[in-house]
Amino acid sequence: MVTSSRPNRPLATGRPTIADVARVAGVSTAVVSYAVNGRPGVSGATRDRVLRVADQLGWRPHAAAQSLRARSEVVAMLVTTRPHPPSTHLFELVVGAQQVLNRAGVELALHLEATHAEAGAAATRWWAERRFDAFVIPDVTDDDARVSALRRRHAPVVLVGGGKPSPSVAVVDAGNDGFVEAVELLHALGHRRIGYVGGSEALRSTARRIRVLRRVVESAEGEFFVATGDGDDGTATVIHRMLSADDAPTALVTDDDHGALIALDTARRLGLRVPWDLSVIAGSDSTMCQLAEPPITALPFPGAVLGAAIGAATLGLLGAAPATPDDAAPVLDARTPAPPQVILRATTAPPPRST
Amino acid sequence: MVTSSRPNRPLATGRPTIADVARVAGVSTAVVSYAVNGRPGVSGATRDRVLRVADQLGWRPHAAAQSLRARSEVVAMLVTTRPHPPSTHLFELVVGAQQVLNRAGVELALHLEATHAEAGAAATRWWAERRFDAFVIPDVTDDDARVSALRRRHAPVVLVGGGKPSPSVAVVDAGNDGFVEAVELLHALGHRRIGYVGGSEALRSTARRIRVLRRVVESAEGEFFVATGDGDDGTATVIHRMLSADDAPTALVTDDDHGALIALDTARRLGLRVPWDLSVIAGSDSTMCQLAEPPITALPFPGAVLGAAIGAATLGLLGAAPATPDDAAPVLDARTPAPPQVILRATTAPPPRST
Structure with missing residues (x-):
C-alpha cells in the first residue's frame, strides 16, 4: 500500500521564513536581520529573543544556509x-x-x-x-x-x-592476515589439501588473496585448490566440481559467510559430513555462520574498521x-596488532583418516 | 593495510579548467567561452573543435556546472x-x-x-x-x-x-497480504495454534501486522501467539519462551529470514523437529532461507518494488x-494483483497428531 498526499501548497513555504521569525519575536524583519548578523542597533534582550525564536522555528538566514550547503x-x-x-x-x-x-x-x-x-x-x-x-x-x-x-x-x-x-x-x-591464520589452523589440524572459494579472480582482492594463500599452503608442502565463481549458482557449481574430483581438498576457506553456507549445502548434496569429511572456515563471520547447522568456524569481518x-x-x-583523532587513521594493522582470531565453531576438525 | 597518498598539489587543479580547453583547442579562453555559450563570432568548425575538446577533457563551464549542482x-x-x-x-x-x-x-x-x-x-x-x-x-x-x-x-x-x-x-x-496468505496456508494444513515472531510492537509495521494476523487466525477460531524481541538474543529468548509453554503454537510465521533461522535454531535446541513438530514460514525470503537445513518456506521480499x-x-x-512512467507509481498492489505467493520449501507440514 502506498499512501501519498500531494502537497496542496508549495512545500518550500513549509520552511520557516524571516517573516515567521519577525512575527513570533514581535519585531520587524529588518530587526531580525540585524540581530542574526550581529549588527548594532538592536538591544541585547531583543537579539536574544530573536535568536531564540529563530532557533525554535529552525530558521537560519538564507545566505548562511546557502554557504553551509555550498561548503x-x-x-x-x-x-x-x-x-x-x-x-x-x-x-x-x-x-x-x-x-x-x-x-x-x-x-x-x-x-x-x-x-x-x-x-x-x-x-x-x-x-x-x-x-x-x-x-x-x-x-x-x-x-x-x-x-x-x-x-x-x-x-x-x-x-x-x-x-x-x-x-x-x-x-x-x-589485508589477508586472518586468512593466513585460517590456513595455519587447518595445517595444525593435519590438512594438506586446502581449497579457497572466492569471487572472480578479476577481483583484485581475490587475486591477491589467492597468491598469498597459495604461497602459505605450498610452503608447507600442501596442495592448494581454487574455486571462483559469481553468484550463488556459480559458487555452488565450482564448489561441486572441486569437491567431486579425485584427491579433492579436505578443507575449504571461503571468501565470506555466504560462500561457506553454499559450501555446507554442496557438501550435504555430495554426502560429505562436515566436519568429519570436510572442514569449512568462513572468511567473514555473521549471524548466519552462528545459526548454520553445524555452526561455522569463521574469521571476524572488520566491517566497521574497514x-x-x-x-x-x-x-x-x-x-x-x-x-576526531580516531577518525584520522583507523589503520587495520594498528588496531589489530595480532591477526584477527579465528572464531572456532563446529566445522573444523582433523581430515579423514584415509588421507 | 591502508595505503593513502596525499596529493602533492591541490586536487582542485586536477579538474580541467577553461585554460586547458583553450590550450588543447588552440584558441583563447574567450573563444572557448563564446563557443560553449553559443554566442556569435565563432566559426562552426571552431565551435565543434572546442566542444569536442571540452568533452574529451571532461570540462564544463563553471556556471552551468554550478547551476546543475544547485538544481x-x-x-x-x-x-x-x-x-x-x-x-x-x-x-x-x-x-x-x-x-x-x-x-x-x-x-x-x-x-x-x-x-x-x-x-x-x-x-x-x-x-x-x-x-x-x-x-x-x-x-x-x-x-x-x-x-x-x-x-x-x-x-x-x-x-x-x-x-x-x-x-x-x-x-x-x-502491506500484509503475503502474511495473510501464509497464515491461510497453515490453516489449510490443519494448524490452529499459530505464532508470529517480529520486532518490537512499537514498530508501526509490526503492530499493524499483529492486528491483521490476529483477526485472520481468530476468525478461523484459532489461537494466536505473539513473540516480539529486539536483536538476535532477544528474538531467541522470546521464541524459546513461546515454544516452551504448554499448548505452544504448532506453526510460526516470522517477520524476516533472520527470525526464521533463529526459530529453526531454537526449535533444534528444544528438541523439536521441523516440520514434524513445528512448521516455520519466513516473512521475507533470501538465499539464507534456501540454504538453511531444512530449507525454509518463505514469502518473497518485495525489496525492489518497495x-x-x-x-x-x-x-x-x-x-x-x-x-519513466514505471517510476511514477510502483504501487505494490497494482503490480502484484494476486497476493505474493508463498514459496513452499521444507519447513511446512500438518501439525503433530496429538493436537
Missing part, C-alpha cells in the same frame, strides 16, 4: 551489480565510512549502476558537473572502467580491495580535517 | 541503530529507492545515527541549513522522534512502514518529475 562536500560510492553483485557486507562498509565522513561534514551518497562502464561514464559526467567531490569504488577489478575513467580526470578516488595509489588515488584493503578506513582515506584526499 | 536535490535516509537495528533487507530498499531517485536527478544519502532523538535533531538542523530537500524514515515507531521533529518543520518526509500521511508526509508500506515506491513517493513530495 558541504559529497562523496559518491559507485556500486555495480555486474560483473560482481555487491558483497553481503557492503552495507557495513557504507555505514562505517559514512560515520567518519559525516562527523567531518561530508556526505556519502550511494550510487548503483549496472556495469563498470556505465558507472565510469556517469561518474565522469558528475565530476565535470562538480556534483561530487570524490568517489569510493568497492570491489575493484583488473581493467576496472570506473577506475580508468576517474583516474584520467585526476578525480579523488578511494579504491577498496586493491589498485595502484597515486596523488589522487588512495587504496584501502583489509569502513572507517575508507572514510579516513576519503577525508585525506579531500584535504578535509577528521572530526 | 540537484538531495534526500537523506535516516537510519538508526536503536531502538531497532536496521533490517537485513534495508540495503535492498536503499538500492531500489536510489535508482528511481537518480533517474530523476535526485541523490540519496544515507545517514546513520544512534538514536531516533539524535537523528531527529540532526535532520532538523540539516533541514534549516537546506542541506537536504526531503527525508526517508525507515522502521517508523510510535512516538518516533525523527517523525515528530520533521513534521513540526513541515519538511517533506517519506515514512516506511506506517504513519499518518499529510501534505508533507507520504507513507509507504508493503524501494521504488519509496523513490516515487519522495519525487511526489519534491514535485519532481519521475524519469
